[in-house]
Amino acid sequence: xxxxxxxxxxxxxxxxxxVLKVDGFLNHRLDTALICELGQEFCKLFExxxxxxxxxxxxxxxxxxxxxxxxxxxxxxxxxxTMSSNISDEVYKVPVHSYTHNNDYMMLMTKAYITSDDIVLxxxxxxxxxxxxxxxxxxxxxxxxxxxxxxxxxxxxxxGGGDLLRQQGYRVESLAVIDKMDENTLEFRANCK
Amino acid sequence: xxxxxxxxxxxxxxxxxxVLKVDGFLNHRLDTALICELGQEFCKLFExxxxxxxxxxxxxxxxxxxxxxxxxxxxxxxxxxTMSSNISDEVYKVPVHSYTHNNDYMMLMTKAYITSDDIVLxxxxxxxxxxxxxxxxxxxxxxxxxxxxxxxxxxxxxxGGGDLLRQQGYRVESLAVIDKMDENTLEFRANCK
Numbered sequence: 001x002x003x004x005x006x007x008x009x010x011x012x013x014x015x016x017x018x019v020l021k022v023d024g025f026l027n028h029r030l031d032t033a034l035i036c037e038l039g040q041e042f043c044k045l046f047e048x049x050x051x052x053x054x055x056x057x058x059x060x061x062x063x064x065x066x067x068x069x070x071x072x073x074x075x076x077x078x079x080x081x082t083m084s085s086n087i088s089d090e091v092y093k094v095p096v097h098s099y100t101h102n103n104d105y106m107m108l109m110t111k112a113y114i115t116s117d118d119i120v121l122x123x124x125x126x127x128x129x130x131x132x133x134x135x136x137x138x139x140x141x142x143x144x145x146x147x148x149x150x151x152x153x154x155x156x157x158x159x160g161g162g163d164l165l166r167q168q169g170y171r172v173e174s175l176a177v178i179d180k181m182d183e184n185t186l187e188f189r190a191n192c193k
Numbered sequence: 194x195x196x197x198x199x200x201x202x203x204x205x206x207x208x209x210x211x212v213l214k215v216d217g218f219l220n221h222r223l224d225t226a227l228i229c230e231l232g233q234e235f236c237k238l239f240e241x242x243x244x245x246x247x248x249x250x251x252x253x254x255x256x257x258x259x260x261x262x263x264x265x266x267x268x269x270x271x272x273x274x275t276m277s278s279n280i281s282d283e284v285y286k287v288p289v290h291s292y293t294h295n296n297d298y299m300m301l302m303t304k305a306y307i308t309s310d311d312i313v314l315x316x317x318x319x320x321x322x323x324x325x326x327x328x329x330x331x332x333x334x335x336x337x338x339x340x341x342x343x344x345x346x347x348x349x350x351x352x353g354g355g356d357l358l359r360q361q362g363y364r365v366e367s368l369a370v371i372d373k374m375d376e377n378t379l380e381f382r383a384n385c386k
Binding site: 023024028029058062066069074077078087100113 | 216217221222223224225226228229251252255256259260262263266267268269270271273275277280293294303305306
């Protein structure tokens, strides 16, 4: 997606440890017009799939996933990383490793909100190693829900998680795929949406 | 707001410890049409205030805050609860107590994203004791930003945080204010939007 690639080139900052900082427009300060466009694009890509729910995990993907779900006119559900008095005991629990935060956590989802009747679109802001998406896939598998596809804003292609998911048969639509990244270079994969 | 009050009466569940579970439509599974209406309502209430940014804290208020910011055509910024490789060292840090999670945490905001030029609308899903909003106010004070008002979906009026903020001079607009709540009763404050 040209708009997203332009924003990454203009405002993204490459840091050590394969970190691409896009907190100026995507996941800390959010350019709401851009997020709206991302949601519109995912809607266009998946609107014929009979999606019944959009699923993400807190918290940096929530706005994009909401924008997508709102356009698709379906509910958004987001998995949680901590128990609280607001979620019940009847939850799916899937262990996940986070490279961003360098920790392990349990991804939690109330069982009633994803069921075997659902056709789910997974949405997140980033796809690197695929750990967070692996957790969301685990929730859908536990629930017996069908996964229609995966929509990601920025895929760090050189970390391999996206291509692994494609090899596993998932339809992964990333709006910008970065195949090479260092302090001087930022190369996008051609032909992505 | 009649629509929100109806949803609370239909789907909300009162639990011990002053907990109102609305995770079926507001903060775990999200009714996107409702969230969109809440954003529209906050936009209508504050559109003449010259808002430059909407500010919330991760994660359950993000969707409502995004819907509001998108309607107001301004950026959304959300404070974080944990450091990660995605945020810089130049952050405001405000200590906050969470009754929901029964813990203390540091609310973090990159300094560049809220400045003394900003006129800020604070948005959150819940207002009970006002601790989270106190943290957001602390960030705005540290940045020298002006607070135009506070938009909250559900205020638990009987916990007093909202009225305390009003006494301090803040314009607090809650779309549903609950003044009494137990297993048999749920009473809304009259004349709220």
